[in-house]
Every structure is written in C-alpha cells, then in structure tokens.
Amino acid sequence: MAGTLQRLPTVTPGRRLAWRAGAVVTALAITTLFLALSGRDPRLLADLVVRSTVGSRFGLEDLALFLTPLLLTGAAVTVTGRIGVWNIGAEGQFYAGAIGATAVGLYLPGPAWLVLPLMAANGIACGMGWILVPALARAYAGVNEIITTLLLNFVAGLLTTYLAVGPWHDRVTGALASTGRLPVRIPEIWGVVHWGFPIALAVVLGLAWLTTRTRWGYQITISGANEQAARYAGMKVRARILGVMLLSGGLAALAGVFEVAGTVHRLQGGLANNFGYFGIVVAVLARGSCLNVLPAALLMAFILNAGIVLQTEQLTASAVLAITGLVLFMIAIADELAHYRPVTIRAEARP
C-alpha cells in the first residue's frame, strides 16, 4: 500500500468552495497570529471588524457602496476573460465613464429624470470609446490588449486630474482640485446606498444569463476556447472580440458613472480608487463565471471595508494591504490544491 496524489481534471464547485473557505480561514489565522505577536487583541479586532462591516446598518451601507463599482468592474474583466482577452484597463474606462457623465451633468441643465439617463448613456459611450482603439487593434491586428488597455489607464487618470483642476475646475465653492458639484444625483434607496447598487446587481445577473444561455454567449465561449475551431464553424470571432471588449468598456464606465453621480458627486483625480484594478482581482476569483462575480465582489468589498476599520484601530494602510494580499495568495494556492486528492494505490495482487 502506498499513498500518492492524483490530479483531477475538473474540480466540482463544492470542492473548490471548501478549499477556498479553508484558504480564507488560514489567511485569517496567520493574520491573527501576527496581530497577537505585535501585542494586539485579535478577538477585539475581529469583533470590531464584524460589527462595523456586516453587524451594523452603517457597515452594510458601506459594503453596498463598495460592492456597486466592484460588481461592474469585476464583470467587465470577467466577460473579456470568457473570450480569452484580458481587459486591464477597467480603471481607465471607469474614469472615461465618470468624465462622460460629468460633462453631461455639469453642462446640460434639465430635470434629473432626463439628465441622469443621458449621463449614463454618455458615460458608457465614453468608456466604449476609451477601449475602442485597443479593441480594434486586438481584433484586427493582433496587438496585445494587456499593454494597450493598461497604458490608457494613466492617460485617463491624468486627463481626469487635468479636467478637475483645469477647464472644469470649481471656482464657486472653493473646492480644491475638483469640478463643481453635479446638480443631479442618483437617488438613495437605503441610507447612503443609491440606485446604482440594485442596477449593478441586475446587470451582473443579466450578464450571467447572456453569457451562458444565449447563442451569443455560446459563441463567445467557443471563440475563447478555440479560435480556429470557432472560425471553422463559421463564427465571426473578430466581431465577437470587438463586441465583448466594447461591452467590457461600457460596464467599467457604468461603474464610473455610478461613483460620480451616486457617491462622490464631483469629478476629481483619484476618483476611481483602484476599483478598476480590484475588478481584475474579482475576475480572477470569479474564474470566468459572471454569477461568481457576486460572491467574489462581496469578499473584496468585505476586505476593503475591514481594511478601513483596521486603519482606525491604528493598523497602517500597508498592513491592511498585506492582509488583502495574503487572503488572495491563499485562495490562489487553494484553487490549485483543489485539483489534487490523495489516493491509495493497492499493490497489485499477484497470481
């Protein structure tokens, strides 16, 4: 009798979930150990984190506000992943969406029921425009989209800062380095939580249906799995790549629209708060499934929210970042380990 490890070709969702839960517990255990070693009371901190995130209305409101952009940027990166494309530029498209929405909000007077949809439409169009060149270059010239989408993030971030301190600068209320307050806002439904949250949820659910239950979604999956085979089967692979990337840009831009019209109400540098990059993390956790974006974004939102609680308990921002990294690192290892199971090989009976 000898023990060995067997690699499973596919992992059932239940098995992966169990491994991931183990990973989170391990990461938290390591964190607890370090907190205890540095002379803090981990139980007190854990109690505070739970109370200030999921244990109070105040924490739940913040969680929903974090979730809104994370759901959309996570979905943006996930949909391109299904066709084998990495959109690293959600941050830039987020800014483009915020810029587009602000342009309409600041300079188009009108009733909110008219202006808000126009802001969203223009924001989404700007986000699509922001990814258009990388998308065309990827679909028709084979240019690596990882580099092109990433580099445009810096352009979008600086453009936002330029607009906020330059041509659109607020000279009325004396706010520093930001535009004037938008005259319209997305109405709140629950405390500080605005309509962007249920809309983002609905969008993700709609995408889950679109990617798994429609002919278009099927073509995306096949094109991502084997481009040659898809082409041979008569699918328009390039058009699909273009379509998915534009959709992705629009989704990230919608996150920017919600952030500026629902939460911040002014355009300013730093607005995106790294939500575009966290969207990549959410997509990696979601493993290509739009439905999985929901729990993945929830975990990310919880970590970010817990980070703020821990900072007010005098943990440095770097320590919080380290805890985030540890959790994700453990999950990555767990995802791989879930493929293995111990088996016992019986010695073959000899005649």
Added chain:
Amino acid sequence: MLGLAAGAAGSGLLRPLGLRAQPRILPPVAEADALVAFGHTSPVTDGGWTMAHDQGVQAVRKAFPRLRTVFVESVPYSADATRIFRQFVAEGAQMVISTSNYGDFIRDVSDRAPEVAFMECDGHAVSGNLGWYYITHWYASYVIGIAAGLMTRTNKLGFVGSFPIPSVYAGANAVLLGARSVNPAVTLQAISINAWFDPQAATQAGTALAENGCDFLCGIMDEPAYLRVAEQRGIKAAMWNTDMRQYGPEAYVSSVTLDFRDYYVDLVRARLAGTWQPEGRFLTLGCGVDRDPWGRTVPPEIAAQADAMRTQIMAGYNPFRGPIHDAAGRLRVAAGEVMDDALIYQWDWAVAGVTGLD
C-alpha cells in the same frame, strides 16, 4: 420615478437638518470619555506636512493623558475618505480633525453627525458643526521671497508645486511678490507635479527648472527632493513644512515651518469644556507658521533685510498691496488696496511674473 426622488438641484444635504446654519453648542465631555480622531493625508513619517500635524497629536496626548486619540494616515482623496470619517463617528469620536482638505467627503459625514465636532485644515466651509483652520503661510513665503530676490543671480526662481490650487498660487505669488519688492527683474517659473509626495517627479521638476536657468528653487513639497537637486547643482533652495537643512546644508536657505501643537491643544480643550464653536481660523505668522532659522550660506545682511519685513508683518503690516497685476497683465488689486487673508486664501490666479500655473 428616479428623477422625482432626485431631490433639489445642488443640495449638499443628504437628509434635512434644521440646525444646519446655526452653530451648535456641543456639551462638555469628560477627558476619560473623550475620543479625538485625526485623518492625515500622508504617512506620519513623511518628514513634512503630516509629521508636523502628528507632533500636534502628540502634544494633545501629552496635555490630556486620559483622552483617547486615533489617527488614520494616507487617507485617499476619494469616497474612502468619507468611509474613514464615518468610521470615526461610528467609534464614538466627539471631535474629528482632518489635517488636509477633504471637502465634500468630510461635509457629507458632518451633516449626518450633528453631535460631533469637525475641523478641516484648509477647509472652506463652516456649518453647524464643521469649521476650518489654516496657516497664513503666504507671509513666511513673502519673507523668504525677499531673500530669494536678493540672492538670485539669474533673476529666475523655480517653483515645484502640486496642483494649481489656492495654497499653491498663494505660495508662488508670495515668493515672487517678496522677491520683486527688492528686485523688480525677478520672474518665477512653476511646475505642477500632481502630487504632494513624489520625490522622483520633484527631482525631475527641480532639474528641469535648474536647466532653465533658475538658481533659486522653492515650492510646496512634503519631502526634500528638490533641495538635493539644488545642493548638487550649487544653487539655492527654500523648503516647506519642516527644517530640512540636513539634506542640503549648502543650498538650504529657509523653510516655511509649521507648528500645530498649541492650536490642537487649545482646540481639544475647548471641545472638552463644551466651548468649541465652528469657525474659520487662521494661524498667524509666529503662531503656527514661520520661516525657519536661515541657512548657513545666507549672508547676514540679506537675512536681516528679510527679517525686518517679518517683524513688520508680525506687527500687523500686510505686504500684499496693490497695484498687483495677474499673469495676463490685468490689474487685479488696485493701488491702495490690500489683499486680506480671506482673499489670499481663495487666490486662484498667478501674479505677473509667475508662469506655469495658469
């Protein structure tokens, strides 16, 4: 339906509050029950702006040993700032002090927490429970500008700024006006690097200014990068926040130094006693902001001439008097008029002779 619920245009209120305009008198708090929270814009170890505020926090701890203080450093200028201030309130803080401008991010929280006292450094709004404070750093910059005007050989000053916002306009304008008061041929070239703390960008900006012929660098940075540039190139530099002469003893001229210790102790004492009221407050030259003792390469007669103006300002003289033209040549302050602190605090145009900000 979305639109009907959207509320009044331009309303900053999240829910109606009757006492918005009137200052609220907050009841006294026992020292042992009090929690005072500070939100900082950069790490407390930045060696500049936030370190100066942290010294104030330590002075509060020393003056009120039983009081609890918490701080969060590197508070981002995004909706995360609102979350952090909300968290302070949720933890029961009676006073929240933000050591940098967070605008609506703090106002959104203060309007919802009328029983908590809020103070915002470089803030511009006063509400029922939110006030602001700031240092009148332009007088120190003016004094340093006099030294710059007397020390420059090329008549070109360089300025490393962050964003074109009033405190940067006031800093650059004050240096140039001070320099021109003794040397009318001086000009000032500014570069904005979109950050308060970015040593690499500040080094590049300082080098570019030196290449352009500037032989005196100044600016508003939290760290000493452009002082090192000046030291290497054998030119002069004036700094901000703290004494930074150790990073360039030959180049160091002076610094706009900050001291919030007494002010923070007074602020917390007033809140504990129940006498705190929301107001806008300037810390004046010699009481929270000053020029640093002059560097060792500053000629004594130049130091004396600049210090004569410092003494005059501390006696009540305002050197910001017309005629002052803007960079486009328009007369903005007529002869015989003075710019008071409230006007300088809103300064959003560059004076004639300053380039690179508009």
